[in-house]
Amino acid sequence: MRASRLERLRDGALPWLVPAVILLGWQAAVSVGLVSNRFMPAPLDVVRAGWEAGRTGELWTNLGVSTLRALAGFVVGGGIGFALGLANGLSRLSERLTDTSVQMVRNVPHLSLIPLVILWFGIGEEAKLFLVALGVFFPIYANTLHGIRSVDPGLVEMGRVYGMSRTELFTRVVLPGALPSIFVGLRYALGIMWLTLIVAETISASSGLGYMAMQAREFMLVDVVVLAILIYAGLGKLADTLTRRLERACLGWNPAYRSA
Amino acid sequence: MLRDAVRPEPLPEAVAADPRTEPRSDPRSDPHRPGGPAPSPAELGRRGIAVTVRDLRKSFDGNAVIEGLNLFLPAGGFTAVVGRSGCGKSTLLRLILGLETPTGGRIDLEGSAGSARRSEPPKRIMFQEPRLLPWARVVDNVAVGLSGHGSRSARRTRALEALAEVGLSDKAGQWPATLSGGQRQRVALARALVSRPGLLALDEPLGALDALTRIEMQDLIERIWRTQGFTALLVTHDVAEAVALADRILVVEAGRIALDLQVEVPRPRRRGDPDLARLEGRILDHLLGTPQG
Numbered sequence: 351m352r353a354s355r356l357e358r359l360r361d362g363a364l365p366w367l368v369p370a371v372i373l374l375g376w377q378a379a380v381s382v383g384l385v386s387n388r389f390m391p392a393p394l395d396v397v398r399a400g401w402e403a404g405r406t407g408e409l410w411t412n413l414g415v416s417t418l419r420a421l422a423g424f425v426v427g428g429g430i431g432f433a434l435g436l437a438n439g440l441s442r443l444s445e446r447l448t449d450t451s452v453q454m455v456r457n458v459p460h461l462s463l464i465p466l467v468i469l470w471f472g473i474g475e476e477a478k479l480f481l482v483a484l485g486v487f488f489p490i491y492a493n494t495l496h497g498i499r500s501v502d503p504g505l506v507e508m509g510r511v512y513g514m515s516r517t518e519l520f521t522r523v524v525l526p527g528a529l530p531s532i533f534v535g536l537r538y539a540l541g542i543m544w545l546t547l548i549v550a551e552t553i554s555a556s557s558g559l560g561y562m563a564m565q566a567r568e569f570m571l572v573d574v575v576v577l578a579i580l581i582y583a584g585l586g587k588l589a590d591t592l593t594r595r596l597e598r599a600c601l602g603w604n605p606a607y608r609s610a
Numbered sequence: 611m612l613r614d615a616v617r618p619e620p621l622p623e624a625v626a627a628d629p630r631t632e633p634r635s636d637p638r639s640d641p642h643r644p645g646g647p648a649p650s651p652a653e654l655g656r657r658g659i660a661v662t663v664r665d666l667r668k669s670f671d672g673n674a675v676i677e678g679l680n681l682f683l684p685a686g687g688f689t690a691v692v693g694r695s696g697c698g699k700s701t702l703l704r705l706i707l708g709l710e711t712p713t714g715g716r717i718d719l720e721g722s723a724g725s726a727r728r729s730e731p732p733k734r735i736m737f738q739e740p741r742l743l744p745w746a747r748v749v750d751n752v753a754v755g756l757s758g759h760g761s762r763s764a765r766r767t768r769a770l771e772a773l774a775e776v777g778l779s780d781k782a783g784q785w786p787a788t789l790s791g792g793q794r795q796r797v798a799l800a801r802a803l804v805s806r807p808g809l810l811a812l813d814e815p816l817g818a819l820d821a822l823t824r825i826e827m828q829d830l831i832e833r834i835w836r837t838q839g840f841t842a843l844l845v846t847h848d849v850a851e852a853v854a855l856a857d858r859i860l861v862v863e864a865g866r867i868a869l870d871l872q873v874e875v876p877r878p879r880r881r882g883d884p885d886l887a888r889l890e891g892r893i894l895d896h897l898l899g900t901p902q903g
Binding site for chain 1: 707709732734735737739741743744745746754755757758785786787801
């Protein structure tokens with residue numbers, strides 16, 4: 351039993367080995383003077399900057415503002431994408447009516463709309479919400495639609511023959527069948543959510559993580575800039591972990607998602 | 611159209627009797643069978659749905675698959691339909707089940723009690739693939755067969771009973787992905803039977819199983835058919851399977867019934883029985899188009 355515990359510890363630590371080695375190397379390189387700390391602060395400087403920003407509360411305010419923006423945009427864009435994906439997956443008419451337009455808009459890089467969005471909304475909350483919602487919409491839409499399309503028609507036929515009502519057919523056959531694909535969309539969307547928000551915040555904002563990083567650049571506070579980048583990495587990892595948990599809970603029936 | 615009823619002969623008087631009136635003391639009867647006296651033949655007959663098909667036609671994009679087919683399936687009988695692939699046998703089954711709409715002709719289903727009743731027992735199908743919902747536990751998959759009938763707990767109880775009937779009680783809480791192919795097909799059988807159907811259509815349900823599992827499944831289907839008395843319609847490529855299970859075998863060719871044979875070998879049937887083998891040979895000769903030797 352002890353061996354297995356040791357093994358588990360090793361398995362848990364293994365993914366963190368590479369980041370740890372990089373951090374140590376980085377600290378050493380700056381301490382020895384191999385890299386000027388005007389361009390690249392040492393990890394300890396970053397920790398100190400983080401501590402400082404946390405103590406004044408600036409970090410938490412900005413983090414909170416950004417998270418709220420991200421989630422609001424995600425809910426709006428993801429909700430619309432999911433609803434339209436369902437509608438187009440279930441109704442030929444709806445698909446013929448909207449899919450072509452959606453595909454056209456999809457090919458426009460949504461960040462290229464930033465100048466236009468600033469003209470429309472100024473640098474208020476609406477601009478960020480709009481951009482995040484737009485970015486999140488497409489992966490959720492496309493994967494929901496694909497998920498519904500790829501539900502095994504044999505199962506749908508079985509459901510019909512066995513007397514399922516339309517609602518039952520949807521909740522018991524179509525939706526669970528589409529779920530793995532919807533989760534793929536969800537993970538893509540979470541990545542795009544942070545990306546869009548940070549870009550939007552660096553260009554047009556008066557609060558938030560992106561704004562914090564831009565301010566720091568103006569004053570040559572490299573450690574704060576790096577701190578902000580590391581926080582993005584952490585947030586991305588957090589979102590990914592939560593999605594994985596959710597996947598495992600919802601897709602336990604699928605051998606591909608069962609925890610090892 | 612050739613319609614001859616051929617009996618494998620000679621048969622001793624004693625064994626030529628109606629197979630289902632035969633005493634149920636066969637040593638192969640399975641321990642999984644629920645207790646209680648076997649229902650009387652009259653009771654059994656009431657459960658089954660009789661099928662009448664008149665001048666049935668079906669074509670897909672102008673290609674006729676079924677051409678003027680007439681057929682009567684008595685309630686409670688076990689009929690097998692064999693034929694080469696593409697002869698229209700699966701289409702016939704799908705038409706009878708209402709999965710396809712006929713191009714012409716009519717299909718009447720009725721309980722043998724008389725005219726169509728409101729509370730007619732349902733008709734069910736077992737597909738070639740199990741078609742279980744991978745995201746539902748085994749017992750919930752069986753309960754799909756009861757969709758909408760009774761409370762949740764009542765459905766669960768009946769689903770567990772049906773699982774016991776196919777010998778899979780211990781798998782009730784598992785995901786379908788953890789079962790073997792034969793076990794999945796048994797779950798599909800339990801799902802088809804849980805609603806006590808009046809007509810069970812079997813669309814090559816054992817085609818993908820290995821030989822031994824297939825024989826076990828055949829015995830299981832036969833045993834349950836004998837206790838429940840539904841009308842069974844089996845579509846299969848496997849002539850040996852048809853001969854082992856059915857009272858009557860229809861050979862379908864080019865959308866018509868080319869041969870209509872009664873199998874009057876008593877049950878339980880022994881595999882390798884010379885009468886069955888002779889009958890199987892006759893059907894195969896017909897299918898392969900070689901003259902009878």
